[in-house]
Amino acid sequence: MREKKLKETIQATRTRSMARDVVKRFFRNKAAVFGLIVILVVLFFIIFANVIAPKELVTAYDVRARMAGPSAEHLFGTDNIGRDTFARIVHGTRITVGIGVGATLLSLVLGAILAAVCALFRKADMVIMRIVDVWNCIPAILLALVLLAVFGGSVGNLIATLAIVNIPGFTARIRSVLLNIVEQDYIQAARISGTGTGRLVLRHILPNAVNTIIVDATMTISAMMLSAAGLSFIGMGVSPPSPEWGAMLNYATEYYRTNPMLLIIPGAAVVITALAINLFGDGLRDALDPKSLK
Amino acid sequence: MGKYIIKRILYMIPMLFCVILVIFLIMNLTPGDPASNILPITTQQSVKDAYNASVGYTGPLGLRFLNYLKGLFSGNILSYTTRENIFGELAIRFPITLRVGLIGFLLAAIIGVSLGILSAVKQYSFVDTALTVVAVFFGSVPAFLIATAGVLLFSVRLGVLPSFGLNAGIKSYIMPVAALTISGIPVISRMTRSSMLSALNQDYIRTARAKGCSERRVIWNHALKNASLPIITLLLTGFAGVLGGSVIVEQIFSLPGIGLYMLQAMNAKNVPVVMTCALLLAFIFMVAMVLMDIFFALIDPKIRARYK
Numbered sequence: 001m002r003e004k005k006l007k008e009t010i011q012a013t014r015t016r017s018m019a020r021d022v023v024k025r026f027f028r029n030k031a032a033v034f035g036l037i038v039i040l041v042v043l044f045f046i047i048f049a050n051v052i053a054p055k056e057l058v059t060a061y062d063v064r065a066r067m068a069g070p071s072a073e074h075l076f077g078t079d080n081i082g083r084d085t086f087a088r089i090v091h092g093t094r095i096t097v098g099i100g101v102g103a104t105l106l107s108l109v110l111g112a113i114l115a116a117v118c119a120l121f122r123k124a125d126m127v128i129m130r131i132v133d134v135w136n137c138i139p140a141i142l143l144a145l146v147l148l149a150v151f152g153g154s155v156g157n158l159i160a161t162l163a164i165v166n167i168p169g170f171t172a173r174i175r176s177v178l179l180n181i182v183e184q185d186y187i188q189a190a191r192i193s194g195t196g197t198g199r200l201v202l203r204h205i206l207p208n209a210v211n212t213i214i215v216d217a218t219m220t221i222s223a224m225m226l227s228a229a230g231l232s233f234i235g236m237g238v239s240p241p242s243p244e245w246g247a248m249l250n251y252a253t254e255y256y257r258t259n260p261m262l263l264i265i266p267g268a269a270v271v272i273t274a275l276a277i278n279l280f281g282d283g284l285r286d287a288l289d290p291k292s293l294k
Numbered sequence: 295m296g297k298y299i300i301k302r303i304l305y306m307i308p309m310l311f312c313v314i315l316v317i318f319l320i321m322n323l324t325p326g327d328p329a330s331n332i333l334p335i336t337t338q339q340s341v342k343d344a345y346n347a348s349v350g351y352t353g354p355l356g357l358r359f360l361n362y363l364k365g366l367f368s369g370n371i372l373s374y375t376t377r378e379n380i381f382g383e384l385a386i387r388f389p390i391t392l393r394v395g396l397i398g399f400l401l402a403a404i405i406g407v408s409l410g411i412l413s414a415v416k417q418y419s420f421v422d423t424a425l426t427v428v429a430v431f432f433g434s435v436p437a438f439l440i441a442t443a444g445v446l447l448f449s450v451r452l453g454v455l456p457s458f459g460l461n462a463g464i465k466s467y468i469m470p471v472a473a474l475t476i477s478g479i480p481v482i483s484r485m486t487r488s489s490m491l492s493a494l495n496q497d498y499i500r501t502a503r504a505k506g507c508s509e510r511r512v513i514w515n516h517a518l519k520n521a522s523l524p525i526i527t528l529l530l531t532g533f534a535g536v537l538g539g540s541v542i543v544e545q546i547f548s549l550p551g552i553g554l555y556m557l558q559a560m561n562a563k564n565v566p567v568v569m570t571c572a573l574l575l576a577f578i579f580m581v582a583m584v585l586m587d588i589f590f591a592l593i594d595p596k597i598r599a600r601y602k
Contacts, residue, residue, distance in 0.1 A: 133309065134312040134316070137309050137579060137580055139534055139575050140534070141541055142538070142541075142576070145541070146572070150321065150325070150326060150560075222434065229436070229438075233542075234546070234557070249442065256445065263446060267439050267442065267443070271435050274435075275430070
């Protein structure tokens with residue numbers, strides 16, 4: 001009884017100090033903290049979009065204030081038919097970041113399952129890796145464009161398309177992480193002592209792979225977000241009047257000369273969000289790496 | 295070694311076959327047909343059917359696929375829209391894509407690798423910090439935004455570069471190439487920096503220094519050669535990125551290259567054009583991949599030994 005309690009205490013201090021170390025290392029990195037703050041603001045926008053700017057403002061137009069510059073009423077100005085750019089950006093956050101996160105999660109889950117099968121079963125590995133090879137040979141953008149052209153660019157299709165394009169990358173990367181772990185001595189030891197496959201994966205392999213995968217997934221979110229915006233920008237993704245940032249940019253190209261603000265604001269939104277996610281991911285990687293103990 | 299190269303090249307054939315098969319199935323098994331996309335909406339169904347039959351978008355899938363392959367090998371593939379052989383069109387368009395993509399990639403590779411080496415050699419110096427900050431920032435700016443910003447600045451504000459087309463000679467290439475180059479550099483330079491750093495921290499570098507190697511020799515011969523495997527893998531990814539980016543850049547600057555051709559063909563469900571363009575892009579990518587593998591075999595004695 002006492003022994004068990006002692007064990008628990010040791011366990012508790014151990015996990016707490018590990019987590020505390022990571023947090024401490026993370027907050028020492030100023031760029032990463034900046035990234036975290038921006039991400040929190042973005043999350044705030046996503047959760048409270050309707051509170052910050054009523055949903056009607058996304059489509060409602062104010063004829064008196066067309067092409068208006070920034071003012072108290074219209075923080076980022078208005079577009080050619082008088083729609084409030086700020087409200088559109090806030091609501092666009094949900095779509096653009098949502099696509100990035102959705103596509104990443106979907107491809108991560110499927111990629112991780114494929115990778116786990118590869119790492120554990122040698123025969124399946126051969127087959128899956130050949131398929132991934134072919135998949136990788138079709139340039140990502142090509143597959144994305146073909147799929148979007150035939151199915152049409154809605155938010156759901158964009159998420160599915162980006163996920164499909166991204167699965168082989170995740171599969172290959174997670175597989176190599178897993179294979180690295182599977183070849184370690186402690187996995188052999190666990191196997192020899194009779195650990196079942198399920199327990200082996202959940203208790204021995206996953207905890208050691210999870211850091212790398214989290215960092216990878218973070219970076220993928222920003223890449224997916226940029227791809228979504230790019231596809232919408234060339235007219236293959238979500239189309240205007242949706243306030244998706246790429247679609248807003250697409251729409252704004254007609255007003256290059258008269259109202260460059262229309263381009264600059266969504267462009268800045270895309271860049272700042274992607275930058276924040278990348279900085280956060282970088283910081284996370286450094287903080288999670290036990291070798292960077294300082 | 296020769297056997298390995300031949301094997302690697304022959305391996306491309308089934309891969310390319312799979313690529314066209316996948317694109318073919320996606321294009322043919324999905325809703326929509328060429329007539330509905332090309333002819334006016336008001337066209338009668340019977341006219342549409344006749345149109346589809348005349349371009350060859352009818353009949354069993356297997357036969358259609360064989361017909362496409364036959365056309366590919368005899369060098370005669372008809373476009374659904376113009377009813378002309380598309381190889382003439384490709385011969386004009388391909389060099390444009392290749393010029394933009396290849397120059398953009400090479401510049402990105404050269405500048406990116408050099409900056410990465412510089413950063414690694416002068417680790418923690420002002421130059422390194424500045425380069426890292428710039429690389430992190432531009433790593434978050436996609437090619438299409440760089441292109442748009444370029445148009446805003448150089449075409450709209452300053453009026454020195456054309457915003458679309460190829461009518462201004464070499465000037466028309468500056469912005470498309472620059473957009474690809476700038477968006478390609480950050481990843482390459484950061485990766486080069488980290489693999490150079492891990493090479494420079496190895497014991498054999500200390501040995502080389504201890505036996506009196508000049509710093510230049512240490513960096514170029516000892517460190518770079520060992521750091522080059524991950525760099526080259528990354529360059530390949532970068533090449534694929536540039537290839538994809540060139541499709542978007544062509545669309546932004548209305549450059550009549552393969553990317554724009556394919557994009558238009560996709561919207562018209564012009565199956566043979568999409569398939570041939572896809573095949574071409576996949577082929578370039580695979581050639582790059584084979585070159586990389588051969589280079590690996592040349593540079594890495596471990597790999598070379600396996601294929602003796």
